[in-house]
Amino acid sequence: KAGVTQTPRYLIKTRGQQVTLSCSPISGHRSVSWYQQTPGQGLQFLFEYFSETQRNKGNFPGRFSGRQFSNSRSEMNVSTLELGDSALYLCASSFRGDNVLTFGAGSRLTVL
Amino acid sequence: GENVGLHLPTLSVQEGDNSIINCAYSNSASDYFIWYKQESGKGPQFIIDIRSNMDKRQGQRVTVLLNKTVKHLSLQIAATQPGDSAVYFCAENSRAAGNKLTFGGGTRVLVKP
Numbered sequence: 001k002a003g004v005t006q007t008p009r010y011l012i013k014t015r016g017q018q019v020t021l022s023c024s025p026i027s028g029h030r031s032v033s034w035y036q037q038t039p040g041q042g043l044q045f046l047f048e049y050f051s052e053t054q055r056n057k058g059n060f061p062g063r064f065s066g067r068q069f070s071n072s073r074s075e076m077n078v079s080t081l082e083l084g085d086s087a088l089y090l091c092a093s094s095f096r097g098d099n100v101l102t103f104g105a106g107s108r109l110t111v112l
Numbered sequence: 113g114e115n116v117g118l119h120l121p122t123l124s125v126q127e128g129d130n131s132i133i134n135c136a137y138s139n140s141a142s143d144y145f146i147w148y149k150q151e152s153g154k155g156p157q158f159i160i161d162i163r164s165n166m167d168k169r170q171g172q173r174v175t176v177l178l179n180k181t182v183k184h185l186s187l188q189i190a191a192t193q194p195g196d197s198a199v200y201f202c203a204e205n206s207r208a209a210g211n212k213l214t215f216g217g218g219t220r221v222l223v224k225p
Contacts, residue, residue, distance in 0.1 A: 004155070031211060043156070043201065043215035056210040090155050094211065100146065101213065103155030 002027065004104035006091050012110045018079040021107045025072050025093030031055075032074040033101060034066060037088040046089075049074055050096075078109075086111045120199060122220040131189040133219045135202030138183065142204035146213070147176060147187045151198045159187070159200075189221075197223045 005024040013019050025032050033056075034046040045058040049068035066076040072093075078085055088108050092101035125131045137145070143164040148156035162169045162176045162185075169176050175188040185202050199220050203213040 033211060033213075035213075035215075042217050043203075043213075045212050045214070048211050050211075056212045058212070092155075100158045100161060101211075102158065103148075105153070105155050 004091055004093050004102055006089075006104040006107050008107060009105065010108050010110075012112060013081050014112050015081055015083060017081050018077060019081060019109060020075055020077045021089055021091075021109075023074045023076075023091030023093075023104060025074070025091075026102055029093035029095050029102075030072055031094045031096060032068055032072065033092045033094075034074070034076050035090045035092065035103075036060070037090055037106070038086075043090070046076065081111045083111050085109065120218050120220045122222060124222045124224060125192050127194060127223050127225050128191055131187075131192045131196070131221055133187045133189075133200050133202075133221065135185040135187075135216045135219075136183060137185060137202070137204045137214075137216070139204060139206065139214070140183070141206045141208060142214075143207060144205045145176070145178060145185050146203045146205075147174075147185075148201045148203060148215075149196075149198045150201065150218075156201060192221070192223050194223050194225060197221055 007022045031050045033048040037043045048056040052068045063079045068074045088106040090106045092103045146161040147159040150156045160171045160176050167178050173190045177186045199218045201218045202216040
């Protein structure tokens with residue numbers, strides 16, 4: 001079966017802009033989590049969605065938001081981009097949210 | 113890859129030898145632990161997991177050991193192969209925290225032919 005698909009794979013934005021990243025989970029998976037990966041901070045949890053509801057949230061400012069649709073696809077948005085938002089954004093899905101996470105390849109965001 | 117330039121601990125191992133990767137965790141409430149492997153340009157890939165009611169679990173060529181007394185986790189890879197070259201992350205979770213993994217900083221494994 002198809003894995004977790006993230007789009008776009010690469011994108012470049014400038015400070016102050018906003019960005020939307022998309023994630024299609026494995027078919028049948030209802031939980032989608034987002035992580036930010038940077039060389040300095042490593043992998044950090046952003047938020048988790050289950051059945052269209054945000055179930056858990058990490059310690060990121062309100063500029064980072066997300067949502068989940070009825071088909072379990074998820075999007076995350078970062079507004080008023082800062083240089084420090086440059087990172088690999090990883091999406092992961094699981095069946096119920098308490099199982100092993102399957103990660104996508106990530107969306108690499110560069111903020112200039 | 114994402115970890116280029118990051119001063120990750122690096123383990124250099126000869127092909128065919130066994131590898132041991134260590135991880136310390138801090139949350140006593142963590143009850144679920146996972147090892148992930150990340151190759152350049154890819155997302156983390158599940159290797160093996162273990163729950164806190166166990167102290168050892170074996171998979172294919174991999175073994176995870178959990179020592180709750182000292183909050184230590186290790187991953188042993190038998191007969192390391194070139195394809196094992198990657199960055200390895202341990203992650204912890206607790207049911208109380210929900211599906212929210214806390215990742216360690218990672219260890220880079222380089223397999224020498």
